[in-house]
Amino acid sequence: MKYYDLVANSCEVSGDMAKRLGFEKIFRAGIDIKLIDVDIEKGTSCDDCIAYGANKKRLATLASSGARGIAIKDMRGDGRLLDIMSENDCILCVPTNIFTSSTGIERSKLIYRAEILLNVARKKHIKVSFISVAESKLHMCSYMQLIEIAKLIGANEQFARSSISTVNKELLVK
Amino acid sequence: MRTKQRYLLVETSNEVHEIHAFTEQLYKGIIEISGQLGYHKINPKVIEFAGNNLFIIKASLSGVGELIRALTFLKKVGNSEVAFFTLRSSGTLRALREHASLLGKITVRL
Numbered sequence: 001m002k003y004y005d006l007v008a009n010s011c012e013v014s015g016d017m018a019k020r021l022g023f024e025k026i027f028r029a030g031i032d033i034k035l036i037d038v039d040i041e042k043g044t045s046c047d048d049c050i051a052y053g054a055n056k057k058r059l060a061t062l063a064s065s066g067a068r069g070i071a072i073k074d075m076r077g078d079g080r081l082l083d084i085m086s087e088n089d090c091i092l093c094v095p096t097n098i099f100t101s102s103t104g105i106e107r108s109k110l111i112y113r114a115e116i117l118l119n120v121a122r123k124k125h126i127k128v129s130f131i132s133v134a135e136s137k138l139h140m141c142s143y144m145q146l147i148e149i150a151k152l153i154g155a156n157e158q159f160a161r162s163s164i165s166t167v168n169k170e171l172l173v174k
Numbered sequence: 175m176r177t178k179q180r181y182l183l184v185e186t187s188n189e190v191h192e193i194h195a196f197t198e199q200l201y202k203g204i205i206e207i208s209g210q211l212g213y214h215k216i217n218p219k220v221i222e223f224a225g226n227n228l229f230i231i232k233a234s235l236s237g238v239g240e241l242i243r244a245l246t247f248l249k250k251v252g253n254s255e256v257a258f259f260t261l262r263s264s265g266t267l268r269a270l271r272e273h274a275s276l277l278g279k280i281t282v283r284l
Contacts, residue, residue: 021259100247137187138257141246145260148242
C-alpha cells in the first residue's frame, strides 16, 4: 500500500525523509494543494482546495462550491455541514497536528469530539482522510503513527489504512 | 510463561548524547501520556541505540499500539523538545538491526 501525507507550507520535507517515514510522497500545502483557512480568508469559491477552520457556515459554502476536502479545526460536528459534504462527495480531513500540538484535558476533549465526528461521518458515507498538516518537523508523523491516531479515534485497521492511502491519494494527487 | 514482544525502530528529531538520562526521561514521558496502567500494559524497554538519533524499543505485543500513540504525543523529553518517528516494527531484533544498518547506522547495545 502507498501512503500519502500533507504538511503545512512552513515544513520542508525531503523525499528521503518521506520514504523513511513510510510515505510515497509528502505534499506541501500551498505548493501542491491549496489550503484555505476559512477563519482568516474571505473567498467563497474554492476549486480543488482543502478548506480548514471552525466556521461551519463558511465551511458549508466552500463544500458546496467544489472543495476537495474539509477539515474542522475544533472537531465539533455540524449536521448541515456533514449533509452538504455527503451530497458533494467532499472528504472529511482529520488534521492530526491538532492532537499533537495540544496537551492534557484539551487533547482529551479533541479526541472525544473527533471520535463522535468520525462515527457520524461513517454513517453518512463520507470519506475520511488523516493528514498531519505539521507546521514543523516536531509535529510530523510516520505512517504507523497516523494509523494509530486513526485507531485511537475509533477507526479499525482496514479503514485507517485505506484513509491514509486511497483517500489521501484521491485528496492530494490530481 | 513467555509473553510475546514487539520491537520498534524509532527515530528522534534531535540527536541524543546522554543515552541513560534520555532513556529515564523517555520512560517518565510515556508514563505521563499513557498513565501507570497503560505503562504496565506497554512494558517498554529501550534495547539499543543506532547512531545518535535511532533506537530500538521493546514493548509487549498487546501494548505496542499504545506505545506508538504515546511516542506520537510525546514532544518533550527532559527540557528539550523532541519528536519521535516510529519507522518500523518487527517481532525480531534482527530485522530492525538490518534496517538500521541499511540507514547507515550500527547498533550499540545498552
